[in-house]
Amino acid sequence: MNDLADPAGLSDPSGPAALAALRTDEGRALLAALRDHDPAQELATATRLRREHPAALVSAALGMARLRQRAVAKFGAEDAYRMYFTPNGVEQATRASVAAYRAGRLAALGVRSLADLCSGIGGDALALARAGIRVLAVDRDPLTAAVARANAEELGLxxxxxxxxADVTEIDTSGYDAVFLDPARRGGRGRIFDPEAYSPPLSWAVGAARTATYAAIKIAPGIPHEAVPPEAEAEWISDGGDVKEAVLWFGTAPGTIRATLLPQGVSLATSDPLPDPEPGPVGRYLYEPDGAVIRAHLVAEAAAELEGRLIDPTIAYITADTLRPTPYATAYEITDVLPFNLxxxxxxxREREVGVLTVKKRGSAIEPEELRRKVKLQGRNSATVFLTRVAGAPSMLIGAPATAPR
Known part of the structure; x- marks a missing residue:
């Protein structure tokens, strides 16, 4: 069957014809055979498979296999290798753990039906359905909608x-308990930073959210705080220490600022932010707040829990003289505080035989890899160095991770 023709229109490996072909018995068998394939051996793999399958179908399967491998990090292997993707869909989809957390919040509010606008390949819809919520998933791109439909079917949801x-701006959401909006934040030139350049614009999304009993709008974590509507709750979410997204909630806790850390599922929140703590000398311990805490502007709240202070008015490092347990920051025991000097x-x-150096920076222009290259590490010990500012002066703090007693 080494047929190089493309009568089914499979020349686009991520097009609608390819999606349909990959859902046939032959397409499924090809994808199953490619589950663990090595991309470095793709040419040899393609040559072998084309002896038994049409060349265009093999190309489509290889393209989908690559997308599935990329998607494992977001969806996990069990789901990713059953799902279908587009390149943009993989890039823009919500991580499954974050989508599940958000779906859980909505279910806890009593939401049983929801309009998912700009649903993409259906990642959020899948999490919502697994939380027992009936979902209308809307996307204007025909292929993206077809992929979302395929994923719902493949996962039995x-x-x-x-x-x-359909165009989301033409959807009547009045019959649903809640609305979830995920405006596109990428364009032809990459990531979009202006919320009014989202598709649809943030102002339209906020207007749609205001008409619902409950609503959530997924936004970029770098959104300026002044862009948050006063009646919204703003939540920044990290997963495994990496900030993944921000969400504007309507109908929950107006004016609340929240940082949520996954997988722990803990939240730091306030509707009355504290003023920044006074800076002071570096104590025995340094705390590096989670990125969600920093993005949510809740460093002062984390410092208050730790009875700590800042090392510099402009730097989000907390220092204290005692070690306390906290889920909101990582603790380090500091052995040296020195002016920066390479x-x-x-x-x-060299004197301490440090061969493994973790470099962290905040308020420093020096790149970690450049520093590692210049110090020429050699030895059996490890250390952490913080390149930062202390009371305005370029400094280096040396220490190691510390574990607080429970």
Missing amino acids: DHLIEVRE KKLKALL
């Missing part, structure tokens, strides 16, 4: 998910 190809750092690391 199509009885809870209706996929509709020669002194190199000599100190």
Whole structure:
């Protein structure tokens, strides 16, 4: 069957014809055979498979296999290798753990039906359906809608998910308990930073949210705080220490600012932010707040829990003289506080036989890899160096991770 023709229109490996072909028995068998394939051996793999399958189908399967491998990090292997993707869909989809957390919040509010606008390949709809919520998933792109429909069917959730190809601005959401909006934040030139350049614009999304009993708008974590509507709750979410997204909630806790850390599922929140703590000398311990805490502007709240202070008015490092347990920051025991000096750092690391150096920076222009290259590490010990400012002066703090007693 080494047929190089493309009568089915499979020349676009991520097009609608390819999606349909990959859902046939032959397409499924090809994808199953490619589950663990090595991309470095793709040419040899393609040559072998084309002896038994049409060349265009093999190309489509290889393209989908690559997308599935990329999607494992977001969806996990069990789901990713059953799902279908587009390149943009993989890039823009919500991480499954974050989508599940958000769906859990909505279910806890009593939401049983929801309009998912700009649903993409259906990642959020899947999490919502698994939380027992009936979903209308809407996307205007025909292929994206077809992929979302396929994913709902493949994961056995199509009885809870209706996929509709339509312009979200024309959808009547009045019959649903809640609305979820995920405006596109990428364009032809990459990531979009201006909320009014989202598709649809943030102002339209906020207007749609205001008409619902409950609503959530997924936004970029770098959104300026002044862009948050006063009646919204603003939540920043990290997963495994990486900030993944921000969400504007309507109908929950107006004016609340929240940082949520996954997988722990803990939240730091306030509707009356504290003023920044006074800076002071570096104590025995340094705390590095989670990125969600920093983005939510809740460093002062974390410092208050730790009875700590800042090392500099402009730097989000907290210092304290005692070690306390906290889920909102990582603790380090500091052994040295020195003015920044590359020669002194190199000599100190050599003297202590440091061969593994973790470099962290905040308020410093020096790149970690550049520093590692210059100090020429050699030895059996490890250390952490913070390149930062202390009371306005370029400084280096040396220490190691510390574990607080429970």
